[in-house]
Amino acid sequence: MGLKIIYFLMLLVVGYGYCQSPQSKLIDSLNLTENLERRIELSQQIALQFMGTDWERAITYLELAENEAKKSNDPEAFLAPIYITAAKMYSSKDVLDVTLDYYQKAYAIYKKQGNHTEMAKMENNLAIIYAQGNDKDRAMEYFMHVYAYQAKKNDSVQLVKILNNRGPFI
Template structure:
């Protein structure tokens, strides 16, 4: 490995350390509603400088083949680890990785880089850019004959069309992806395909087909021993039965999920169960005391994870229960708590929701 490759590897190792610190940065900033301590601002500045140096290094000339491939894989992994922590950095890492593997001519890594960047753009809501990267990755996987890569790109493209409410296009891509995954006997990916097909049929209000695929996903996850994934699907099944106004079955499947989450100490899963059950008790069965208890349980868990937007949502939901109970003072108190958090986070959709609910109480 030449000096240049050693420098690059050194820079990437430093960035790896920052990726670990970045996770702490995320939790601190969310807990304090985006107040950033000076040390984190300094870390972020250093990080940007290192990224800029790396980008210049890759732009000026290529890197040695062996060191370059290893560095590209490290950069892709870094980009993916930053995806939910610091999306801007994730995109920068992804672009640097793409630049490096483009210079090396390694089509497999180029395809992986394109798909990874496409997923990051997807999470950022930049769906056109996401689709552009996914299409590029798909072509490269087709050239190399990587069937798993092709199936993965088709699956992610389907999720983009799902976001655009182009459900027929989404279903077509998901079915193509499923066909490839079945030919590869990739059981976990097959289960994911079933889940995504179920979700898309749910969005189309085709609840029978949604249930069909959800139950297939449950069987697959059960065979794989993936209990919490199975519980996630049980929640979806419960939501379908709620839409069908079969509240007894909805609660039954939510209870299945709750039992699994309890066995695995999956707190965020439990919070989703509590929220969904509370919604049924609040809006469909008029069992307000039970709804209130469940929303408060969910709120307690959300606070443990310091997620302001979800805490705000729970306050809003508790406000609706008090409104339904004609306890208007308590309702407004909860709505104001929710509103304050949404204002601090600049969440316009959240503010609109709270204002609408406050208007109903008035």
């Protein structure tokens, strides 16, 4: 009889652990952490989790991440990834003008920091969004920047990807 009770209790404990949604686990972690950087990361992850099901909550957590970043000693170090997360979220809704705004904000931060690798990533994202918006000239301009950057690095894999992305505009 005692063994059955132990098995039953184990089943309850294990079952309860798997009943929490991924968002609930992240929210619990967010509420328990004091680390600013971790709070920012968790807020972004939660926003992405809610993106498809509860847009208002997703935006709330994204705004929380931005507010937390602004409290840090180096806000720009945290804001660029938040802006990229925001761009991904708005891109998923095909809100291209807002997507462009956020990618441009991230690009400006990386440019100010002189982070050429991240600048190239943002230029590639900008090129893709401009292409989706049928602004072929702007798309081509950004694709050419990325191509030139990757050519300097002599990264043939990335060059092929860029050529594949810009293919329809040649």
